[in-house]
Amino acid sequence: MRSLLLAGTALLTLAAAAAPAAAQVSDNVVRIGVLNDRSGIYADLAGEGSAIAARMAAEEFGNKVAGAAVEIVVADHQNKADIAASKAREWVDTGGVDVIADVPNSAAALAVQGIARDKKRIFLMSGPGATALSGAQCSPYGFQWTYDNYAMAAGTGRALYEQGKKKWFFVTADYAFGQSLEEETTKMVKSLGGTIAGAVRHPLGTSDFSSFLLQAQGSGADVIGLANAGGDTVNAVKQAAEFGITQSGQSLAGLLMFITDVNALGLPSAQGLMLTTGFYWDMDDQTRDWSKKFEAKAGKKPTMVQAGVYSAVKHYLKAVEAAKTDDADKVVAKMRELPVEDMFAKKGKIAANGRMFHDMYLAQVKTPAESKGAWDYYKIVKTIPADTAFMDPKQSGCPLVK
Amino acid sequence: MFNLLGVPPQVLFGQLLLGLINGSFYALLSLGLAVIFGMLNVINFAHGALYMVGAFVAWLLLTYLGLGYWWALLVAPTVVGLVGIALEKTMLSRLYKLDHLYGLLLTFGLALIFEGAFRHQYGVSGQPYPIPDALKGGQNLGFMFLPNYRGWVVVASLVICFGTWFAIERTKLGAYLRAATENPTLVQAFGINVPVMVSLTYGFGVALAGLAGVLAAPIYQVSPLMGTNLIIIVFAVVVIGGMGSILGAIVTGLGLGMLEGLTKVFYPEASNIVVFVVMAIVLLIKPAGLFGRER
Numbered sequence: 001m002r003s004l005l006l007a008g009t010a011l012l013t014l015a016a017a018a019a020p021a022a023a024q025v026s027d028n029v030v031r032i033g034v035l036n037d038r039s040g041i042y043a044d045l046a047g048e049g050s051a052i053a054a055r056m057a058a059e060e061f062g063n064k065v066a067g068a069a070v071e072i073v074v075a076d077h078q079n080k081a082d083i084a085a086s087k088a089r090e091w092v093d094t095g096g097v098d099v100i101a102d103v104p105n106s107a108a109a110l111a112v113q114g115i116a117r118d119k120k121r122i123f124l125m126s127g128p129g130a131t132a133l134s135g136a137q138c139s140p141y142g143f144q145w146t147y148d149n150y151a152m153a154a155g156t157g158r159a160l161y162e163q164g165k166k167k168w169f170f171v172t173a174d175y176a177f178g179q180s181l182e183e184e185t186t187k188m189v190k191s192l193g194g195t196i197a198g199a200v201r202h203p204l205g206t207s208d209f210s211s212f213l214l215q216a217q218g219s220g221a222d223v224i225g226l227a228n229a230g231g232d233t234v235n236a237v238k239q240a241a242e243f244g245i246t247q248s249g250q251s252l253a254g255l256l257m258f259i260t261d262v263n264a265l266g267l268p269s270a271q272g273l274m275l276t277t278g279f280y281w282d283m284d285d286q287t288r289d290w291s292k293k294f295e296a297k298a299g300k301k302p303t304m305v306q307a308g309v310y311s312a313v314k315h316y317l318k319a320v321e322a323a324k325t326d327d328a329d330k331v332v333a334k335m336r337e338l339p340v341e342d343m344f345a346k347k348g349k350i351a352a353n354g355r356m357f358h359d360m361y362l363a364q365v366k367t368p369a370e371s372k373g374a375w376d377y378y379k380i381v382k383t384i385p386a387d388t389a390f391m392d393p394k395q396s397g398c399p400l401v402k
Numbered sequence: 403m404f405n406l407l408g409v410p411p412q413v414l415f416g417q418l419l420l421g422l423i424n425g426s427f428y429a430l431l432s433l434g435l436a437v438i439f440g441m442l443n444v445i446n447f448a449h450g451a452l453y454m455v456g457a458f459v460a461w462l463l464l465t466y467l468g469l470g471y472w473w474a475l476l477v478a479p480t481v482v483g484l485v486g487i488a489l490e491k492t493m494l495s496r497l498y499k500l501d502h503l504y505g506l507l508l509t510f511g512l513a514l515i516f517e518g519a520f521r522h523q524y525g526v527s528g529q530p531y532p533i534p535d536a537l538k539g540g541q542n543l544g545f546m547f548l549p550n551y552r553g554w555v556v557v558a559s560l561v562i563c564f565g566t567w568f569a570i571e572r573t574k575l576g577a578y579l580r581a582a583t584e585n586p587t588l589v590q591a592f593g594i595n596v597p598v599m600v601s602l603t604y605g606f607g608v609a610l611a612g613l614a615g616v617l618a619a620p621i622y623q624v625s626p627l628m629g630t631n632l633i634i635i636v637f638a639v640v641v642i643g644g645m646g647s648i649l650g651a652i653v654t655g656l657g658l659g660m661l662e663g664l665t666k667v668f669y670p671e672a673s674n675i676v677v678f679v680v681m682a683i684v685l686l687i688k689p690a691g692l693f694g695r696e697r
Binding site: 039040041042043044045174200201202203205206207208210211212214215217218230231234235238239242243244260261263264265266268269 | 413416421525526527530532540621622623627628631666670671673
């Protein structure tokens with residue numbers, strides 16, 4: 001009996017030792033963890049939709065890469081940095097997860113970035129906007145894919161300035177994200193020669209904005225910049241229409257708006273808004289085709305975050321295929337070497353600070369008369385070329401940039 | 403004219419008026435809570451969820467049946483009231499003999515179920531609900547632009563609040579209700595069906611929440627999370643006013659709305675905690691609340 005056990009153990013040890021030699025993929029599975037908000041305020045713009053997008057990328061490879069199976073796992077971080085951190089740790093330590101994707105909510109993403117850097121795991125950020133993620137807190141394994149606060153501020157700020165709207169007032173969500181967005185936009189407006197009439201900071205999750213809007217109205221600003229997101233932005237825009245702010249000549253700028261926000265607002269309240277986006281489903285045949293497939297599974301058109309998850313996961317899998325291994329250092333080298341080429345990004349390039357450079361788009365929300373039906377929401381006013389859309393890596397404060 | 407701490411009076415009046423509008427929502431919701439607590443001794447944590455259900459019923463009516471705002475004002479509170487009666491008959495009525503805590507836990511669980519179900523079905527971003535045509539536009543009051551709809555909300559909620567107060571404190575039916583909470587056995591002995599009266603009271607209390615939901619639909623997003631955002635403040639209002647005091651709920655609701663409005667001018671960052679600061683102070687000085695009586 002004892003010898004049988006010994007022989008069995010020996011065999012198992014041999015098999016375990018032999019496995020990595022056969023394929024250069026750890027435990028013979030490439031496991032992708034989609035970590036995001038699945039129940040709270042960001043569940044519509046990321047949530048299950050991001051997981052669907054990741055699965056769609058894997059399916060294009062037949063769920064197999066470099067001879068190993070591709071598996072997608074998902075978890076809800078509930079917008080809490082501590083939950084995000086412990087989930088990421090659990091995935092890496094015991095779950096055999098090779099790469100973490102999405103993670104909207106900058107606070108949660110910053111926590112995961114630290115863990116991914118220490119444990120040498122690749123982190124594909126589509127949801128978070130904080131510029132620190134490709135700045136002071138950058139990582140050789142972390143890639144900020146879809147957008148960031150600088151791109152939002154630069155795109156919308158510059159466009160409105162060019163229309164002669166030079167005096168800004170900010171309605172800002174009073175936490176790290178909102179303040180960073182306000183700061184980036186202020187820098188942009190001032191560098192162009194504009195002025196700031198004032199700012200008001202509101203608590204996260206405010207339902208009544210009338211008081212703040214009235215202060216903005218009284219400030220005499222040309223533009224009211226909404227440095228907030230999700231439900232806060234939606235309520236602010238809706239109530240601005242109610243109080244006749246846009247009719248009286250002031251413009252409203254949603255500094256971070258997703259197509260789900262526009263859908264929630266409805267075109268009568270949202271029409272005319274200027275916004276910057278990394279993706280719109282109705283741009284060319286490729287985007288329309290992909291978005292149609294996405295809609296069949298998710299029941300709605302993709303947001304830029306969801307499309308970004310697809311693009312990032314696809315690029316990662318391409319790199320694994322090319323490197324024939326899931327070893328993080330080798331895959332990262334391949335990811336930086338290969339151009340990002342898919343329906344989301346044309347000739348995208350990853351900079352030293354982990355920022356993926358791709359074209360951004362300045363969009364204006366259509367009027368109800370212009371819209372031909374559900375999800376026909378944006379007019380693409382202009383394409384912002386990749387090299388001016390994002391911050392120069394040298395100025396990002398990322399220690400990896402030499 | 404005078405300037406208060408560098409704020410011109412026009413701004414101040416504007417903010418007070420806006421505060422009054424928010425206060426009307428607080429008053430309407432805390433009124434329902436106060437009625438339910440006063441008559442049933444139940445701390446109804448499902449109130450916010452039923453407010454959300456009211457708003458959703460309005461949206462569903464418009465989207466699927468084409469029934470507009472004025473119909474919703476009638477239908478949504480009825481639907482929510484009937485849901486409330488069903489909940490009371492099947493679940494809450496079993497808990498009256500137990501500690502308050504059980505009622506609180508049950509209603510809290512119900513709130514989570516309602517919210518989860520709507521979130522699953524409709525997502526978290528919410529649905530748009532237009533302002534009815536008759537109430538579009540607004541008045542220029544000189545110091546501010548007042549949307550007609552907001553004016554309507556203030557008037558409607560004041561009328562409802564006063565009507566409820568009158569019905570409970572000044573009519574015979576209200577007298578029966580109050581008597582039944584003091585001594586149900588005795589009132590039953592006079593031939594009044596107390597269990598039915600209690601069910602109807604709960605139904606009425608939550609119907610008020612449903613009505614507030616319809617009133618809120620054109621201003622805020624019709625979203626599964628809308629109740630959660632409001633319910634904690636409303637509980638604070640009830641505690642400050644005095645648990646179970648109807649007049650207390652109305653006056654405190656309006657007053658705190660205005661106080662919050664002022665905070666938004668002087669120190670906006672604190673606007674979501676000012677109500678709780680007041681609550682802490684009131685609890686220290688007058689534990690039964692401003693209008694409550696010690697039991």
